[in-house]
Amino acid sequence: MVKDNQVLEEITSKEYEHGWTVDLEADEAPKGLNEDIVRFISKKKLEPEWLLEWRLKAFRNWQKMVEPKWPNVKYPEINYQDIIYYSAPKQKVGPNNLSEVDPELIKTFEKLGISLTEQKRLSGIAVDAVIDSVSVATTFKEKLGELGVIFCSFSEAVREHPELIKKYLGSVVPMNDNYFAALNAAVFSDGSFCYIPKGVRCPMELSTYFRINAANTGQFERTLIIAEEGSYVSYLEGCTAPMRDENQLHAAVVELYAMKDAEIKYSTVQNWYPGDKNGKGGIYNFVTKRGLCAGDHSKISWTQVETGSAITWKYPSCVLKGDYSMGEFYSVAVTNNYQQADTGTKMTHIGKNTRSRIVSKGISAGKSQNSYRGQVHVLKRATNARNFSQCDSLLMGDQCGAHTFPYIDVENSSAKIEHEATTSKIGEDQIFYCLQRGIDEEAAVALIVNGYAKEVLNQLPMEFAVEAQKLLALTLEGSVG
Amino acid sequence: MLSVKNLKAKIGEKQILNGIDLQVNAGEVHAIMGPNGSGKSTLASVLAGREDYEVTEGEVQFEGKNLLELEPNERACEGIFLAFQYPVEIPGVSTVNFMKTALNKIREYRGQPSLDAVAFLQLMKEKMKLVEIDQSLLSRSLNEGFSGGEKKRNEIFQMAMLEPKLAILDETDSGLDIDALRIVANGVNKLRSKNNATIVVTHYQRLLEYIVPDYVHVLYKGKIVKSGGKELALELEAKGYDWIKNELALA
Numbered sequence A: 001m002v003k004d005n006q007v008l009e010e011i012t013s014k015e016y017e018h019g020w021t022v023d024l025e026a027d028e029a030p031k032g033l034n035e036d037i038v039r040f041i042s043k044k045k046l047e048p049e050w051l052l053e054w055r056l057k058a059f060r061n062w063q064k065m066v067e068p069k070w071p072n073v074k075y076p077e078i079n080y081q082d083i084i085y086y087s088a089p090k091q092k093v094g095p096n097n098l099s100e101v102d103p104e105l106i107k108t109f110e111k112l113g114i115s116l117t118e119q120k121r122l123s124g125i126a127v128d129a130v131i132d133s134v135s136v137a138t139t140f141k142e143k144l145g146e147l148g149v150i151f152c153s154f155s156e157a158v159r160e161h162p163e164l165i166k167k168y169l170g171s172v173v174p175m176n177d178n179y180f181a182a183l184n185a186a187v188f189s190d191g192s193f194c195y196i197p198k199g200v201r202c203p204m205e206l207s208t209y210f211r212i213n214a215a216n217t218g219q220f221e222r223t224l225i226i227a228e229e230g231s232y233v234s235y236l237e238g239c240t241a242p243m244r245d246e247n248q249l250h251a252a253v254v255e256l257y258a259m260k261d262a263e264i265k266y267s268t269v270q271n272w273y274p275g276d277k278n279g280k281g282g283i284y285n286f287v288t289k290r291g292l293c294a295g296d297h298s299k300i301s302w303t304q305v306e307t308g309s310a311i312t313w314k315y316p317s318c319v320l321k322g323d324y325s326m327g328e329f330y331s332v333a334v335t336n337n338y339q340q341a342d343t344g345t346k347m348t349h350i351g352k353n354t355r356s357r358i359v360s361k362g363i364s365a366g367k368s369q370n371s372y373r374g375q376v377h378v379l380k381r382a383t384n385a386r387n388f389s390q391c392d393s394l395l396m397g398d399q400c401g402a403h404t405f406p407y408i409d410v411e412n413s414s415a416k417i418e419h420e421a422t423t424s425k426i427g428e429d430q431i432f433y434c435l436q437r438g439i440d441e442e443a444a445v446a447l448i449v450n451g452y453a454k455e456v457l458n459q460l461p462m463e464f465a466v467e468a469q470k471l472l473a474l475t476l477e478g479s480v481g
Numbered sequence B: 001m002l003s004v005k006n007l008k009a010k011i012g013e014k015q016i017l018n019g020i021d022l023q024v025n026a027g028e029v030h031a032i033m034g035p036n037g038s039g040k041s042t043l044a045s046v047l048a049g050r051e052d053y054e055v056t057e058g059e060v061q062f063e064g065k066n067l068l069e070l071e072p073n074e075r076a077c078e079g080i081f082l083a084f085q086y087p088v089e090i091p092g093v094s095t096v097n098f099m100k101t102a103l104n105k106i107r108e109y110r111g112q113p114s115l116d117a118v119a120f121l122q123l124m125k126e127k128m129k130l131v132e133i134d135q136s137l138l139s140r141s142l143n144e145g146f147s148g149g150e151k152k153r154n155e156i157f158q159m160a161m162l163e164p165k166l167a168i169l170d171e172t173d174s175g176l177d178i179d180a181l182r183i184v185a186n187g188v189n190k191l192r193s194k195n196n197a198t199i200v201v202t203h204y205q206r207l208l209e210y211i212v213p214d215y216v217h218v219l220y221k222g223k224i225v226k227s228g229g230k231e232l233a234l235e236l237e238a239k240g241y242d243w244i245k246n247e248l249a250l251a
Helices: A002-012 A035-044 A049-064 A103-112 A116-121 A141-146 A154-160 A162-168 A179-187 A428-436 A441-452 A462-476 B040-048 B072-078 B095-109 B117-130 B135-139 B148-162 B178-191 B231-239 B241-250
Strands: A026-028 A087-089 A125-131 A134-138 A150-153 A192-196 A205-211 A222-227 A232-240 A247-250 A253-258 A263-271 A282-293 A299-306 A311-314 A317-320 A326-335 A340-349 A355-364 A369-378 A386-395 A401-410 A416-425 B002-011 B014-024 B029-033 B054-062 B080-083 B090-094 B166-170 B197-202 B215-220 B223-228
Touching: A035 A049, A035 A179, A049 A179, A141 A150, A150 A154, A154 A162, A154 A192, A154 A222, A162 A192, A162 A222, A179 A253, A179 A282, A192 A205, A192 A232, A222 A232, A222 A263, A232 A462, A253 A263, A253 A299, A263 A282, A263 A462, A282 A299, A282 A326, A299 A311, A299 A340, A299 A462, A317 A326, A317 A355, A326 A340, A326 A369, A326 A462, A340 A355, A355 A369, A355 A401, A355 A441, A369 A386, A386 A401, A386 A441, A401 A416, A428 A441, A428 B072, A428 B090, A441 A462, A441 B090, A441 B095, B002 B040, B014 B040, B014 B054, B014 B223, B029 B040, B029 B231, B040 B072, B040 B080, B040 B166, B040 B197, B072 B080, B072 B095, B080 B148, B090 B095, B095 B117, B095 B135, B095 B148, B117 B135, B117 B148, B117 B178, B135 B148, B148 B178, B166 B178, B215 B231, B215 B241, B223 B231, B223 B241, B231 B241
Parallel strands: A125 A205, A192 A222, A205 A232, A222 A253, A232 A263, A247 A282, A253 A282, A263 A299, A282 A311, A282 A317, A299 A326, A311 A340, A317 A340, A326 A355, A340 A369, A355 A386, A369 A401, A386 A416, B029 B197, B029 B215, B080 B166, B166 B197
Antiparallel strands: A026 A087, A125 A134, A150 A192, B002 B014, B002 B054, B215 B223
């Protein structure tokens, strides 16, 4: 036991790997939030009048709302007037090619392991990189353009495709959906936009890499993906943030819209700074993600590997409106030290013969708290709806907590709902078995945890799965007690 | 190869090993027999380095190194293999993946390069044949839903893959029917060489019909009370453990 504690000590004192900051000359708004700030952001982004009005409406709504207190997380009161709501690396608006991008930024991405120049050559992934609030460069645009696929920053979409933005913005997550979604609607700075035309199967994985760089900036990005009839797209989102003492707020909104026979696969690997081993600093991650299966036979699939953030509040959901539509949620959420996660999903069955599948794997270590919160809601007209849910929790050590809050609301008696849940501990027997075969303790934990999370990791695209496996191991190193 | 002197160990406050002396040389097979609770499995666990047990006295040399100073995984890398009495389940991890990780960790320890996928598969195919194990079993989650026979055969497959200097088989015969026993024993026999040694821990003489030992030791109350050749096992079978107990009581 003494030895185990030592290992735990060593590992948890290991510094966050992505904890560096870059001195980028930033173009910032003053601290605080009021209508003038909303106007400032909108003006900075050269937005049309209707969008400013939309933001202001959201802001006025937000002022009347209260922060939700129901999640199973604890944190000090957030002072919303002490946050900078807009920060952009200073550069000419809209770089057309990589040579126009600030070399410091390129270096930042190289540190993160995504070199844009490299990405350009390697086919397969198109990256829309977001630092702080502005999308820096979008690769592969031309190639995608030939197929009619639009993949660009949100601001660019506002300028180039206002009709699409006007039609779909807020169509899945209304501006006043919840406290954080309303805040996002008022001050969102940038994000990604993606449009797949009818019948097109997007030939590559589309990817965004988010990173919060400037101190005291909230990042409020907004992503909108529209898949027209019979189209397919797989989208990857990766996140890291530098190490800072104070907490940073992140309130993003993601909207997915799938028409008839369309399929959207959305994968996230989230590795934001979780705070230090005493629970100081770290990202507050309050995210609203929702997909609408609008058409018959459409499908939306969420896969997430959550290893970072001090607080995670996130429920990627599916609204299954079209008949025979399908929603999936695969999640691995890891918490260590003082991290808190309250995450899960919501499957709303509206159409007939709709199906949903939930596989949630929670892993808690250190003094962390890990909660699964999920709702399966079958509405009256959703005849023959089916759901399968599996919620597993794995505990490491004896000071962490795992909680499960499943809600099932069924209004149609033809529904079939299955729910399975398990809680287990990494056994000393398992560790010893590995040790006896020559595998050291850290590798043993990585092996066992990856085995446990395999069903979810298998859902990730290949290159992401490898990264996710390494992340899991890194987050949990030495936490067996 | 292995030299155990006056080894004493306890679990919690309970003293289990009371001074074991044992000398094992390369090329030899030793059988450790004894009634339930005599300390057979404890001896196997202590040699493998299980932390539940505390060594209170004595010394263990393995290939000139002080074994008791080494971590369990270092002992494995030095060439000690324990075939578990109750092999552990690891969901989501296949035997293939498990062995690949283990083999490369051991190679790393010995300063050898990792085996690439092709070389690993080739080695695996060869060893699969040796211990008559099916590929489909190796792709499943380690020991999860395996029958008793499958678990033990899988242990022997792992032993074949890792090619230990000293293999300790802890009650490998328990829970096996006669066919499974024969297959497991065949595997062990094929792996025997003049360079390695085997310690067979067993309650019954049955296994020793298939794995013929050079020496038999009888363990009772944490001490080796009688040693002899393979005929000692037969004598034990015929007379039962009470014979030993009575003999000790008289002395």
